[in-house]
Amino acid sequence: MVEIERKFLVTNASECIKKAKTSFIIVQGYLSKDPARTVRVRICEQQAFLTIKGASSADGTTRIEWEKEISVNDAEVLLPLCLPGIIRKIRHHVYHKNQRFEVDVFEGELKGLIVAEIELETPTQKIDFPNWLGKEITGDIRYYNSVLAAHGIPD
Numbered sequence: 001m002v003e004i005e006r007k008f009l010v011t012n013a014s015e016c017i018k019k020a021k022t023s024f025i026i027v028q029g030y031l032s033k034d035p036a037r038t039v040r041v042r043i044c045e046q047q048a049f050l051t052i053k054g055a056s057s058a059d060g061t062t063r064i065e066w067e068k069e070i071s072v073n074d075a076e077v078l079l080p081l082c083l084p085g086i087i088r089k090i091r092h093h094v095y096h097k098n099q100r101f102e103v104d105v106f107e108g109e110l111k112g113l114i115v116a117e118i119e120l121e122t123p124t125q126k127i128d129f130p131n132w133l134g135k136e137i138t139g140d141i142r143y144y145n146s147v148l149a150a151h152g153i154p155d
Helices: 013-017 072-081 145-151
Strands: 002-010 020-034 037-044 047-054 062-070 087-096 099-106 114-119 133-136
Touching (some): 013 020, 013 099, 013 114, 020 072, 020 145, 037 072, 037 145, 047 072
Antiparallel strands (some): 002 062, 020 087, 047 062, 087 099, 099 114
16 A cells, blocks of 8 residues: 655657557546645546555655445546546556666646656665666646646646
C-alpha cells in the first residue's frame, strides 16, 4: 500500500515511445483533490479503478496508495461526479535495462506534456537513466495529475 516513485519530463518523445512494449488509453477524474487524500476514478481500456492516495513524503517519492478495481460501468457513473478537469492520456510501458518506465503522453488541454515515472522498491533504489529522460519533477506538486487537471501545464 506504499507507492514509491520518481517522475521526470521526457525530452525525446519519439525515441522513447518507439521503444514501448504496450500502450493503452487512460481516462481519469478526481472526486477529491485534497493534498492529504486524493480520490481518483480511472478507466484503463476494459478495467477501472478507484484509488485513494495519501499525502506525499517531504521529497515527494513516497505515499500511501489504496486501489480497488471497480466495474467500468461504475467508473462511468462516477466520472461525471468528478471535479472539473478530466485527464486523458496514453500510457506507454517503456523498458530500459530491465526497468519499466510508465510514460504518459497527455491529450486535450494537457497536450504536449509527456511525463515518465518509475516505481521503485525503496526511495534510494538506483535508476539507470535513459537518454530520453529530462528534468526530474518528483515532488513538484505542479506535476501531480490532480493539480494538472485543475491548473493545466506548469509554465
